[in-house]
Amino acid sequence: xxxxxxxxxxxxxxxxxxxxxxxxxxxxxxxxxxxxxxxxxxxxxxxxxxxxxxxxxxxxxxxxxxxxxxxxxxxxxxxxxxxxxxxxxxxxxxxxxxxxxxxxxxxxxxxxxxxxxxxxxxxxxxxxxxxxxxxxxxxxxxxxxxxxxxxxxxxxxxxxxxxxxxxxxxxxxxxxxxxxxxxxxxxxxxxxxxxxxxxxxxxxxxxxxxxxxxxxxxxxxxxxxxxxxxxxxxxxxxx
Numbered sequence: 186x187x188x189x190x191x192x193x194x195x196x197x198x199x200x201x202x203x204x205x206x207x208x209x210x211x212x213x214x215x216x217x218x219x220x221x222x223x224x225x226x227x228x229x230x231x232x233x234x235x236x237x238x239x240x241x242x243x244x245x246x247x248x249x250x251x252x253x254x255x256x257x258x259x260x261x262x263x264x265x266x267x268x269x270x271x272x273x274x275x276x277x278x279x280x281x282x283x284x285x286x287x288x289x290x291x292x293x294x295x296x297x298x299x300x301x302x303x304x305x306x307x308x309x310x311x312x313x314x315x316x317x318x319x320x321x322x323x324x325x326x327x328x329x330x331x332x333x334x335x336x337x338x339x340x341x342x343x344x345x346x347x348x349x350x351x352x353x354x355x356x357x358x359x360x361x362x363x364x365x366x367x368x369x370x371x372x373x374x375x376x377x378x379x380x381x382x383x384x385x386x387x388x389x390x391x392x393x394x395x396x397x398x399x400x401x402x403x404x405x406x407x408x409x410x411x412x413x414x415x416x417x418x419x420x421x422x423x424x
Contacts, residue, residue: 188302188393189350197392198263201242206390216374219414220245223298223325226418230323232293238282239300243270260285282310290319298327301351307359315363315421322421324364328356330413337384337410341397353415364419371415378408
């Protein structure tokens with residue numbers, strides 16, 4: 186099953202439980218914070234109006250609005266994620282990245298963090314993001330490398346490398362079809378997985394590979410895994 190299967194995505198984000206389980210693994214990580222790198226990329230643009238697509242529970246949208254003192258709009262397909270974001274004071278609305286309900290050049294900056302690999306028609310979605318950005322607009326996209334948590338996924342052999350529809354490996358090339366300039370900022374760190382049960386919870390909550398959870402070995406713990414994430418900064422102007 187693919188990460189951009191609409192029915193899978195609908196079920197996955199109908200509530201926050203599995204997302205919270207996946208996020209819990211990163212509480213034992215070190216290295217730069219990808220969210221902070223993304224925040225700085227947004228700040229560099231000095232935006233007056235920001236769009237976040239796929240905001241999840243809305244923490245980042247709330248931070249952007251609070252720290253910059255500007256209008257932030259968040260769009261998500263999940264009614265539950267919209268509800269959670271609104272509870273944080275975010276102007277969150279139901280909507281689809283593939284058909285954004287905004288006029289051309291409505292925003293200075295857009296954020297798409299760990300969401301573009303869920304878009305069924307990615308070319309259409311990227312086209313929409315470029316359309317709603319002004320002439321000097323910027324998209325800040327966050328995604329994982331195919332080798333993210335390689336040491337964990339390699340325990341399953343041939344199924345280790347992930348083939349995302351939008352990853353660090355292919356994301357820049359996809360964005361270059363819609364933006365004049367794309368910069369890739371790699372963020373790497375380490376995650377400590379204390380025991381098999383912690384790993385099992387994480388794998389069981391994964392979007393497409395939960396069926397592997399019970400195949401984890403008994404004797405490799407604790408395990409240190411490498412987090413490999415990137416922030417892709419895409420500008421409509423070349424300089």
